[in-house]
Amino acid sequence: MLYHLFEYIDRVFDLPGAGVFRYISFRAGMAALFSLIITITFGKSIINWIRKKQIGETVRELGLQGQLEKKGTPTMGGLMIMAAIVIPTFLFADVYNIYIILLLATTLWLGGIGFLDDFIKVFRKNKEGLAGKFKIVGQVVIGIVVGTTLYFHEDVVVREFQTPVSVEEGVIETTPFRDAKSLKTTIPFVKNNELRYDVIFGFFGDFLTPILFIGLVIFIVTGVSNGANITDGIDGLAAGTSAIIGLTIAIYAYISGNAIFSQYLNVMFIPNSGELVIFCAAFVGACVGFLWYNAYPAQVFMGDTGSLMIGGVIAVLSLTLRKELLLPLLCGVFVIELLSVIFQVSYFKYTKRKYGEGRRIFLMSPLHHHYQKKNIPEAKITVRFWIVGILFAILALATLKLR
Template sequence: MLYPIFDYLDSVMDVPGTGVFRYISFRAGMAALLSLIITVTFGKNIIDWIRAKQIGETVRDLGLAGQTEKKGTPTMGGLMIIAGIVIPTLLFANVNNIYIILLLITTVWLGAIGFLDDYIKVFKKNKEGLAGRFKIVGQITIGIIVGATLYFHEGVVVREFTNPVSIEEGVVETPAFRDVKVAKTTIPFMKNNELNYENFLGFLGESVTPVLYILLVIFIITAVSNGANITDGIDGLAAGTSAIIGLAIAIFAYISGNAIFSQYLNVFFIPNSGELVIFCAAFVGACVGFLWYNAFPAQVFMGDTGSLMLGGVIAVLSLTLRKELLIPVLCGVFVIENVSVIMQVSYFKYTKRKYGEGRRIFLMSPLHHHYQKKNIHESKIVVRFWIVGILLAIITLATLKLR
């Protein structure tokens, strides 16, 4: 909301100092700062309000150390994260940008689904929460919106330069370019690292390609969203991991939105994607600010209100930047947590059919509970998972040059 005001003050009124608002780095810094202020300063007020409404977590006794002590800890803290993302983004980003609009819709939509799930668990005293089929319907709906927008919207393009951008003696030569409406993505660790979905799926027919692309988007959003939801099992794990991922994506967004850097690193130049840096800054700031209250011992849990939203936002950010094939690496912690549950359930069912009793691969799933069962303190588990997340983020960023 502030962007058009400062743009008018600079370009029309020529007010000194207002031109700084044109710089993405300045607006990103302000978004991160405001996000931290919202979550840290007002977080205590939100926690007190949640506690006053008796919105406490119902904790099952799973035989884990310190688990029962968490009973009654306020939940729905994801509202703090949503506020820390939405408010700075509305203030400092260009809200007419199609990518910003998509991310804001995703944040509110998945946050609302998670809030409804938490509401049923807490107020209706139904431990199962929102029925799984309704969650899936909500995730499919946002997947259709995102997929259709990315495939059909005229503003979602890749800019191809017919002559390279160059800088000589401080002067930037104006390049010739054309904006191409094409469904392309990046293949990591490959020399010719572009995959055109239309060519790849074209043999199935032109009318089928957009449908398959939208189905892929639905799958990615659902998988990453559920992965973040499963990861949110011990204090600080989901928020810290999401902050690491968000910072890596912010770097990709800055590069993809810069004509010089994108050409130098041979990645897609996506016009207007630089605005995503502001969103990512608010996202990271909100996650870090939430850790102020969510680090062990947690004063508040994010609940599904936060975890479903975090994963969905990360998925949509990756899709808009055409880095969705990097998700298995960048979001490796989410993937491992998801896979551990799938392996545990599948193996248990298989052995029950074959031997008459179910057997387990892990002491408990998701994976972080396995280490808790081994009597490793949850703070140590969280920090080690963060370290793994940092290593995966570094590997992901290395794909810019490793081909």
């Protein structure tokens, strides 16, 4: 809301310095700073409150090194991440921007579902938590909301330039353009890299086009959300990996929301998407600040309150910026973790049917547990996964020029 307040002050009173709030870079920096302050300054108080309420981690015996030492560690730390995202976003972003509204709704909705899951585990002493089908229903609901908004809302457009943007003697020339309601997306590593969902889905009929598009959004939101949830298994892994992904998306958001940069790099220009840089900055700040207490040995776990929300937020950010086909690179660690579970379960069932005894590909899945079984220190596993995440981020950014 500070953004709107200072915009009003600048417009009405012409107060010196008030115009700085017009700059995305300034507001993004302030959002990241406030996010870090919230998590680091108030984190200890939140942890003490959680401990006082005896909201501790319940641990199943899996035979992992140092596992039982985690028993009783405060969970539901995702509440810290939610607060550190929502508060700075409300303060420094344009809260009337449709993309900001979608991201705030995703944060609160999936965070609420995760909180309910953690609540059942801790207070009802049910280690299974919220039934899987109810989690899926919650993810489907937010997927429907996001998909419907992206398809039908009048503010969700792509700006198409009719002539090149050029700069001569420091003056940006005005160029004719039009705002098009289009279901375009971007194909990585391809020169003419635009794919039109409306054309592809149009083969099935105009009536089915929005249904198929919304179904695709549901699939992406559900998949990435569950991938982040599975990755949250050892100290600092999910938070650190998510911070890397969030920073990469912030770069794409800045480019996609800037007419000059987007055309120079041949990236789809999406009007008003630059506001997502402020949300991404708060997101990265929240994840990094959470690591202050979640780094090995963790003083608090994010629980499903954080992991379900983080995955959903990353998915919706990618969808709004038309970078969903880049998710296998952006979320490479999440994808590897999710595939390790799918392959492990599928192979076990297949060999049990064929040989009467189930066999395994990994010592344990998800993949980070496999390395724990090999007695690699937990902190080393986390840092190595971060390095892999950075490599994926570099590859994702390389798609800006490698086509």
